Amino acid sequence: MKTQLTLFLSLLVFSLSAQIPEGYYETTAGLDGEELKAELHEIINDHVVYTYTSSNTDTWDILKQTDKDPEDGSYVIGFYSGFKMDASEEYNSGNGWNREHVWAKSRGSLGTNRGPGTDVHNLRAADISTNSARNNRNFDEATVQYIDESGQYQGETESYTSSSDWIWEPRDEVKGDVARILFYMATRYEGTSGEPDLELREELLSDDSNDPYHARLSVLLEWHEADPVDEIERERNDVIYSFQENRNPFIDHPEFVGLIWGGEEADDMVCCTWAAAKGLASIGFRL
Structure with missing residues (x-):
């Protein structure tokens, strides 16, 4: 429970401070692994050169x-x-x-x-x-x-x-x-x-x-x-x-790293699904 609360608070504080455009990561909800990586590619692709x-x-x-x-x-x-x-x-x-x-x-x-x-x-x-x-x-x-x-x-x-x-x-x-x-x-x-x-x-x-x-x-x-x-x-x-x-998604959402490549963050994220994250939109959480 302590790990879940710590993760929730860190994500909330981060989302409130970063200037992430509304809905920028909305299409990543529920994704992980190669599917998440592919969707992030579509979001940040074709930047101004x-x-x-x-x-x-x-x-x-x-x-x-x-x-x-x-x-x-x-x-x-x-x-x-x-x-x-x-x-x-x-x-x-x-x-x-x-x-x-x-x-x-x-x-x-x-x-x-x-x-x-x-x-x-x-x-x-x-x-x-x-x-x-x-x-x-x-x-x-x-x-x-x-x-x-x-x-x-x-x-x-x-x-x-x-x-x-x-x-x-x-x-x-x-x-x-x-x-x-x-x-x-x-x-x-x-x-x-x-x-x-x-x-x-x-x-x-x-x-x-x-x-x-x-x-x-x-x-x-x-x-x-x-x-x-x-x-x-x-x-x-x-x-x-x-x-x-375009943005660096791993600065906006550091937890994406664990969801794609594994590591300790991936274990923490088991308790915090993207469906739950979407429910935080009313208090400032941005996807």
């Missing part, structure tokens, strides 16, 4: 809003490093910052092509040298702290890597963010309309693999549960929605 770099609004412009320093909007925060970086510099011939593809752009040959390569849900501000160190490494638990010793922004980070395995562990503050971004990408891109079919897997990929997979699924599930959605992540989702007109 922006170019990587343009004289008009581009991904630089959007990231200056989504990844800005909450204390000073003239800076953006490095996703893996936590470094404060001058937002106005952009790349600046290697002296500024750049745009990290959390789902590595080589995994499925996304590149910087309009669409999967410029989807801002997958892009984060990063300092150039830390971004280079992450490369296309798999996400997993690691042991060697990454210390950035080159480029415009330098110093100790709270991210980790490995001298033997092709892996990267982001700082604790963004581990859940990483997981939910990858869950989004594996749902948004299902091989339709000539797009790649992205999937999460357990096996680690080599650095030269262009297969449309990313790892490690079990670790991402752990990070999702250990680092819950926070207000910064919710606000970022709202800003991207104002441009792309």
Whole structure:
């Protein structure tokens, strides 16, 4: 009973604070597994696409809003490093910052092509040298702290890597963010309309693999549960929605992760069906 009440209250508080359009997830009622994943794909598919770099609004412009320093909007925060970086510099011939593809752009040959390569849900501000160190490494638990010793922004980070395995562990503050971004990408891109079919897997990929997979699924599930959605992540989702007109469902409804990929959340959700959730509409619960 305590677990049921805790889940109910957390869902209620979250639904009241997030700016989810009325009825956005209504068609997911009663679904789980591949059926839920397929329905979420239909909801978030065909978003408004922006170019990587343009004289008009581009991904630089959007990231200056989504990844800005909450204390000073003239800076953006490095996703893996936590470094404060001058937002106005952009790349600046290697002296500024750049745009990290959390789902590595080589995994499925996304590149910087309009669409999967410029989807801002997958892009984060990063300092150039830390971004280079992450490369296309798999996400997993690691042991060697990454210390950035080159480029415009330098110093100790709270991210980790490995001298033997092709892996990267982001700082604790963004581990859940990483997981939910990858869950989004594996749902948004299902091989339709000539797009790649992205999937999460357990096996680690080599650095030269262009297969449309990313790892490690079990670790991402752990990070999702250990680092819950926070207000910064919710606000970022709202800003991207104002441009792309699609949302990351796993920020709006973190319980979708357990319903699709399993994990501890799936056990909690047994006691809280979507039929019951629909009955909460009168007190603010949004599907």
